[in-house]
Amino acid sequence: MFSGIVAATGRILDVAPLEDGVRLTVDVGALGLDDVQLGDSIAHNGVCLTVIAREGNRVQFDVSRETLNCTVGLDAPGEVNLEKALRLADRLGGHLVTGHVDGIGEVVKFAPIGESHELVIRAPAALAGYIARKGSITVDGVSLTVNWVKGRDFSINLIPHTVQVTTLKRLAPGARVNLEIDLIARYVERMQAWRESGEEATS
Numbered sequence: 001m002f003s004g005i006v007a008a009t010g011r012i013l014d015v016a017p018l019e020d021g022v023r024l025t026v027d028v029g030a031l032g033l034d035d036v037q038l039g040d041s042i043a044h045n046g047v048c049l050t051v052i053a054r055e056g057n058r059v060q061f062d063v064s065r066e067t068l069n070c071t072v073g074l075d076a077p078g079e080v081n082l083e084k085a086l087r088l089a090d091r092l093g094g095h096l097v098t099g100h101v102d103g104i105g106e107v108v109k110f111a112p113i114g115e116s117h118e119l120v121i122r123a124p125a126a127l128a129g130y131i132a133r134k135g136s137i138t139v140d141g142v143s144l145t146v147n148w149v150k151g152r153d154f155s156i157n158l159i160p161h162t163v164q165v166t167t168l169k170r171l172a173p174g175a176r177v178n179l180e181i182d183l184i185a186r187y188v189e190r191m192q193a194w195r196e197s198g199e200e201a202t203s
Contacts, residue, residue, distance in 0.1 A: 002043050004094035004136075004143020006081040006166050007031055010044075013058070015076060021064040024049070024074065028059055031082050041085040041099065045073040045167070046141035046178040048085075048099025071101045072176045073140065079167045081141040094143025095136040096183050103127045105139070107175040108153060117158040119144075119171065123179060128152045130181040130189070138180040142166050 008031035016023045026044070033054065036042070040051045042059070049061040063074050073080060085099075086092070105127075109120035121139065123131055131137060131154050135146050142162065147155045163169045171177070 001086050002048070002083050002097040002099055002141075003086055003090070003092050004046075004083070004097045004138050004141065006083055006142055008082050009079055009165070009167055010082045011079050012044075012074070012077045015074075018062065021062060021068060022075065023052075024061045024063060026059050026061065026080070026082075027057055028082055029057070031084070033057070033059070036084065043083045043085075043097070043099045043141050044080045045071070046081070046097070046099065046101055046138050046180055047071050047074060070104070071178050072104055073178065079170070081166050083141060095138075097138050097141075097143060097180060098183060100180065101178045102130075102181050103179050105177050105179045107171050107173055107177060109173060110171045110175075113157075115160055117163055119156045119158055119168070120153055121156070121177065121179070123152050123154065125152060127179060127181055130185040132185075135185070136182045138178075140167060140177050142168060 008029045010026050010028040010031060012024055012026050014025040036051060038051055041048050051059055052062055053060040068075055103124040105121040105123050108122050111118055131146055131149055133146055133149055137144055137146055144156045147157055158168060
């Protein structure tokens, strides 16, 4: 589990093809590795990946073809948002994030408003119903609060600190981003569907 509070930005240095996916070599930048072991999880742009090797500040991760097919930003060299998995004693500064991307959104608007920026994203139709005003959503691994929702479009206000310390500063209209909906919304939908199916009454 993660919180959506980006600890550092790193850079994918190499993408080596595997039989069914790729192997990433990542320079993790300022991300502390003192407590990171082989097999640990680190989120890259919101995607949970497992450490398979490390040498100094360079860490390797295998990414399956299935993951590549349903995410963006992991198939070529470039900057990525990084976060180590939570420990039970950590503060939950954002919201509960699984590191399992639900879909890919498209940036409609990214523009300064005073000292902040407004980010408007168009969600896939299948995810739009899970996004609510003042609810939480993860965009490229960053926990954010939704300001408004209109159909499939939703708006987020980015404070200067978030823009400065994440890769979101590089967004522009047309860019694609990884989205993970609020974990609670998934369970609410499942409970409602179960009740409406009548299975609850007969089980």
